[in-house]
Amino acid sequence: MAEPRKFSTAVELVARVDKVPSLPKAALHILEVLQAKSSNAASVAKALELDPPIAARLLRLANSGAYARGSKVSGVAAAVARVGLNETRGLVISASITEGLAVKPTAHIVSFQLHSVVCAAATSLIAAKSGVLRVTRDNPYFTSALLHDIGLLALAHFSPIALVEVVDFAVANKSPLADIERIAMGYSHAEVGALLLQRWRLSQLEIDACRWHHDLLVAPPSAGPVPALVHLADVLARDALGGDTLAALVPELEPRALEVLQLAPEALPALRQEVALAAEPARAMAAAYFVHD
DSSP: OOOOOOOOOHHHHHHHHTTSOOOOHHHHHHHHHHHSTTOOHHHHHHHHTTSHHHHHHHHHHHTSTTTOOSSOOOSHHHHHHHHOHHHHHHHHHHHHHHHHHTOOOOHHHHHHHHHHHHHHHHHHHHHHHOSSSOOOSSOTTHHHHHTTTHHHHHHHHHOHHHHHHHHHHHHHHTOOHHHHHHHHHSSOHHHHHHHHHHHTTOOHHHHHHHHHTTOGGGOOGGGTTHHHHHHHHHHHHHHHHOOHHHHHHSOOOOHHHHHHHTOOGGGHHHHHHHHHHHHHHHHHHHHHHTOOO
């Protein structure tokens, strides 16, 4: 196999990440309220109402096919209650990042973003069958999966031509995208994403999930089971959506993931069916989480 053209180095990457804008003050305020132990739908809604575009996106999400159950909601507090605190947090972060990076919605980017939302939805389905993950109504793993490929948005922002060429090379050669990225750039989108999440001061759980979901065999024990969860969700979302781009983006299932999650291989067919059913509502979710105005 011929090698892809080389574009940059890891040293250049660090310099570029340092220039990425911080999250907006309004978004940071909403995140602070969400992280408070006393947070509830009313307190979060009050913070969201100071940022009308984000509030509008939340209402769009709450009334989408993924969440709507009969009547529509018109109030922000009701939208928060319907969607959930962790999902609201994911929306605030993903919408802010999309605006901050100002990435053009190419076919590759739209495909990646839809994949991320299906991956996030899959985490609760997997957690329910895992022997090591806690299951709650407000999915604590949602944002980790939603942001696991955020490094691709950053690469699209830094080097859009390079990203297209690298993705096309991976698709043409049926090679895992992360492997081609390391050859062409000296780093993978997972490493880029982890650096960005660290810069934006997100949780260590989210940083570790982003950094290690393609590298389970070398992940430190401190990373815990969430990288394995995101890795499996990644694979199931790929299978649910199909397409050459996603086939290149996501490598094959690493058996270590099942060991970490205490899942029997026999559980996979049922999980694949459940994630496939979740994929269609996720299309409406993606329009809210990663909308490009």
